[in-house]
Amino acid sequence: MLNVENLNVFYGKVQAIHDVSFQVNKGEIVTIIGSNGAGKSTILKTIVGLVRSTSGRIIFDGEDITKKSSDALVRLGVRLVPEGRQIFPEHTVYENLLLGGYAERDKKLVYKRIQEMYELFPILSDRKHQSGGTLSGGEQQMLAIARALITTPKLLILDEPSLGLAPIIVQGIFDLLKKLCAEGITILLVEQMAAMALEISNRAYVLEIGKIIMEGTGKEIGSSEEILKAYLG
Template sequence: MLKVENLQVSYGKVQAIYDVSFQVHKGEIVTIIGSNGAGKSTILKTVVGLLRGTAGRIMLDGEEITKKSSAALVRSGVRLVPEGRQIFPGHTVYENLLLGGYVEGDKRLVNRRIQQMYEMFPILSDRKHQLGGTLSGGEQQMLAIARALITTPKLLILDEPSLGLAPIIVQDIFALLNRLCAEGITILLVEQMAAMALEISDRAYVLEIGKIVMEGSGKEISSSEEILRAYLG
């Protein structure tokens, strides 16, 4: 589904990503792990059109999307749940979900999807008239994911969904991602909590200082002694 080939990204004269290549096949959960500053978020922002690479190409379902705008990619079925959630704190839960369907012209379909999100996340139904900024961190993460699901993405991309959350909430989030994948949504995940992420991943890539240094199945990566020392303690 997604194919990234020889991607390079720079911030001014500083190169951040060096010839990175990876693939995400339909129906998979693929994780990119790496330490802070390795370039994980930079890769995701480039994939979704928020940054422009200096070299390489990005393909989605066989079509090159390297120079497409982020708005065009949303219409193509790509959704990003950004680091830090970035919900609209001054808007209600319902309004946040409504904004998630802005590219969908059928208002009845959007409202039907919102009701489905309330069924998937009952706490959001309870909080539907509450401002997003008053929710707990875990509730905000659920809202961010639900907002991305309003128009049923073909590729769901998540940047550090565990950030700032209690371990029990993280377990719930990863269980949800497993369920979404089983329902047909392909997932690309960037995550620092490597052990839990690898447990649900079909395949994984290890990023160090802007370069892919290892790839394999989630099980292979999690059993690597080098990875155990560096990321899993």
């Protein structure tokens, strides 16, 4: 479904990503792990058009999307849940969800999907008239994921969904990702809580200073002594 080929990204004269290649097959959960500053978020931002690569290609569903705009990618079925949630704190939960469907021309479908999100996240239904900024961290993360799901993405990309959340909330988020994948949504995940992420992943890649140094199944990466020492404590 997604093929990243020989990707190179610079910030000015500093190279952040070095000849990175990886793939995400339809129906998989794939995780990229690595230390802070390794370039994980840069890769995600490049995939969704927020950062431009210097060279390399990004292929989604057989189409070269390397130079496509972020809004065009939403219409193709690629959605990003960014680091830090980035909901609209002054808008209500309902308004945040409505904004998630901006690219969908069938407004009846958007309203239908909002109701489905209320069923998936009952707490959001209870909070529908509250401003996003009044929600707890876990509730804001649910809102960010629900907002991304309004347009029924083919590929859901999540950047550090566990950030700042209690372990019990994180487990709930990861259980949700497994459920979404079982329902047909392919997932690419960047995550600092590597052990939990690897448990739900079909495959994983390890990024170090902008380079992929290891790849394998979630189980293989999670049982590597080198990875255990470096990332899993």
